[in-house]
Amino acid sequence: MDVDTTTTKKWPEIIQGGMGVAISNWKLARAVSRTGQLGVVSGTGIDTVLVRRLQDGDVGGYMRNALAASPWPSLAQKIIDKYFIPNGKLSSQPYQRLPMWTLESSTWLRTVAMLGAFAEVWLAKFDHDGQVGINLLTKLSLPNLAILYGAMNAHVDVVLMGAGIPREIPGAINLLAKNEPASLKCEVVGMKAGEGPSSHFDPRDYDGVRQELHRPAFFPIISSYSLALLMSKKSTGSVEGFIIEGPTAGGHNAPPRGPKKYDESGQSIYDQRDVVDLHAVAALGYPFWLAGGYDSPEGLQSAQAKGATGIQVGTLFAYCEESGMDRKVKKQVIQDIIKHPIHVHTDPFASPTGFPFKVVDVIGSLSDKEVYQNRTRRCDLGYLREAYLDQQNHVQYRCAAEPVHTYLEKDGCIENTVGRKCLCNGLMATAGLSQYQTSTLLEPPIVTSGDGIHKVSELISVNHTTYMAKSVVSYLLGEKR
Numbered sequence: 329m330d331v332d333t334t335t336t337k338k339w340p341e342i343i344q345g346g347m348g349v350a351i352s353n354w355k356l357a358r359a360v361s362r363t364g365q366l367g368v369v370s371g372t373g374i375d376t377v378l379v380r381r382l383q384d385g386d387v388g389g390y391m392r393n394a395l396a397a398s399p400w401p402s403l404a405q406k407i408i409d410k411y412f413i414p415n416g417k418l419s420s421q422p423y424q425r426l427p428m429w430t431l432e433s434s435t436w437l438r439t440v441a442m443l444g445a446f447a448e449v450w451l452a453k454f455d456h457d458g459q460v461g462i463n464l465l466t467k468l469s470l471p472n473l474a475i476l477y478g479a480m481n482a483h484v485d486v487v488l489m490g491a492g493i494p495r496e497i498p499g500a501i502n503l504l505a506k507n508e509p510a511s512l513k514c515e516v517v518g519m520k521a522g523e524g525p526s527s528h529f530d531p532r533d534y535d536g537v538r539q540e541l542h543r544p545a546f547f548p549i550i551s552s553y554s555l556a557l558l559m560s561k562k563s564t565g566s567v568e569g570f571i572i573e574g575p576t577a578g579g580h581n582a583p584p585r586g587p588k589k590y591d592e593s594g595q596s597i598y599d600q601r602d603v604v605d606l607h608a609v610a611a612l613g614y615p616f617w618l619a620g621g622y623d624s625p626e627g628l629q630s631a632q633a634k635g636a637t638g639i640q641v642g643t644l645f646a647y648c649e650e651s652g653m654d655r656k657v658k659k660q661v662i663q664d665i666i667k668h669p670i671h672v673h674t675d676p677f678a679s680p681t682g683f684p685f686k687v688v689d690v691i692g693s694l695s696d697k698e699v700y701q702n703r704t705r706r707c708d709l710g711y712l713r714e715a716y717l718d719q720q721n722h723v724q725y726r727c728a729a730e731p732v733h734t735y736l737e738k739d740g741c742i743e744n745t746v747g748r749k750c751l752c753n754g755l756m757a758t759a760g761l762s763q764y765q766t767s768t769l770l771e772p773p774i775v776t777s778g779d780g781i782h783k784v785s786e787l788i789s790v791n792h793t794t795y796m797a798k799s800v801v802s803y804l805l806g807e808k809r
C-alpha cells in the first residue's frame with residue numbers, strides 16, 4: 329500500500345479498533361482485513377503476550393512460524409529456546425516473567441517486544457492483500473519504539489495511537505523506516521514536561537535485512553479539535569488521518585475537559601465541552617473516523633454525513649469468535665447480555681494512568697468491585713508504572729495499583745491508590761493469559777467495553793452465543809446477513 333495523504337487514497341470505511349491486551353489479536357485483525365476493511369492488532373504488552381503464548385505450547389505453531397519468518401531468525405530461536413514449552417506449562421505453574429520496562433531496559437527485552445510485534449502483524453497479514461494496523465498507547469512509551477520497528481518489518485500499513493499526545497511518533501516512524509535510531513521523551517514526575525530523559529532504539533543493534541522499510545500511515549486517536557490541530561501542525565512528521573473518539577468508547581477514555589465531576593454512581597461526567605467540533609476537524613483536510621457508539625449501519629451513515637470517512641468500532645468486535653478474549657469470559661458476557669441489561673461503569677480511578685477506564689460491572693455473578701477487593705495487590709508486569717524522580721534525583725518507577733505500602737515508600741500519595749486496579753494482570757487474564765499467583769491462585773480478569781455493549785445482541789442469532797468478525801462488518805455496512 330502506498331501512503332498517500334492526497335485525495336487518491338481509498339481508505340476503508342470501517343476500522344476495527346485496536347483492543348489491548350491481545351483482544352484485537354492477529355486472528356481478529358486478519359479476519360477484518362480480509363473483508364477489505366482495516367484490521368488492527370494491539371501492540372500493548374505484546375512482549376509478554378508472545379512469551380506466554382509460547383509457554384502455553386504455541387498451539388498450531390503460529391508464533392514459531394511467524395518468528396522463523398522474521399529478519400532475525402537467530403534471535404527468534406533464542407526466544408523459542410527460552411520460553412517455548414511443548415504441550416504447554418502446567419496450569420498451576422506460574423508463567424516465567426519478563427523483566428519490567430525501564431529507560432535502561434536490556435537489548436533482550438527490546439528484542440522480545442520487536443519480535444512479538446513482528447509476529448502479530450506478520451500473522452495478521454498472512455496470505456491476503458488487506459491492510460493491517462497496529463495500536464499502541466502513547467503513555468506506555470518505553471516499549472513503543474521496539475514494537476513499531478518490529479511491526480514495520482512485517483509491513484504494517486497504519487499505526488494508530490491514543491492515550492496521550494503522540495507528537496513525536498511520526499518523526500520516529502520516519503527514522504525507523506530508514507533503519508536509523510529514534511528516541512522518545514519519557515515523562516518523569518518531578519521534571520518539567522519535555523525535560524525528561526529519552527528512551528532510545530537503534531535498529532543497527534540488530535542483525536538482519538537493512539533495506540528501507542515502508543513508512544506506515546499514522547492516525548492519532550484524539551478527542552478534541554485542538555489536539556487534531558496540534559498533531560497536524562506540531563508533530564515531528566506527517567499525520568495521515570485522525571480517529572476521533574468519544575467518551576462512550578470501550579477501553580480508556582480521555583478525561584472530561586471540564587472540572588472533575590462524578591454522578592451518583594461515581595462515574596466521570598462529560599458535557600458539551602467534550603463534544604468535538606467536527607466541522608473544524610473536517611476543515612483540516614485529513615480523512616477521519618468516528619469512534620465510540622457509532623457501531624451500527626445508522627452510525628456509519630451519520631458519521632459519513634458529518635464528513636467522516638467512516639467509523640472505528642471496538643466493542644462489537646471484542647465479543648466475536650476470532651477475538652482474543654478468553655472463551656469462558658466471552659461466553660459468560662454474551663449470556664449475560666442475552667439475559668438482562670448489563671452495565672458498563674466509566675471508572676475514573678481504576679486505571680493507574682489516571683484516565684477514566686470502562687469496566688463491565690458484573691460478569692456472571694461476580695462483581696468487579698468484589699473481585700478487586702479480594703485481590704492481593706502486586707505489581708509484576710509494570711507496563712503502567714510511572715517514572716518519578718526520587719529524593720536523590722534518580723529516576724525510579726511506581727504504579728498506583730501496586731501494594732499501598734511500597735507506593736508510599738516511593739513518595740506516592742495515598743489518594744492515588746484508592747480504587748486503582750491492576751490493569752496489566754487483569755487484561756492479561758481477560759486474554760486467557762492469566763498469571764498463576766501462588767497466594768491467590770489465578771489473577772482475575774477485568775473486562776472493558778463501550779457503553780453500547782448491549783448492541784452485541786444484534787449479532788447473535790437464536791440458539792447461538794457466537795458470531796464472526798465478517799458478520800460485524802456486514803452488519804455495519806447494512807448488508808443482509
Ligand SMILES: Cc1cc2nc3c(=O)[nH]c(=O)nc-3n(C[C@H](O)[C@H](O)[C@H](O)COP(=O)(O)O)c2cc1C
Binds near residue numbers: 345372573579642
Ligand atoms: C475490549 C476493548 C479494549 C480496548 N483497548 C484499546 C486499546 O488498547 N487502545 C485503544 O486505543 N483503544 C482501545 N479500545 C477502544 C477501541 O479501539 C475503539 O476505539 C472503541 O471501542 C470504539 O468504540 P465502541 O466500543 O463504541 O465501538 C478498546 C475497546 C474495547 C472494547
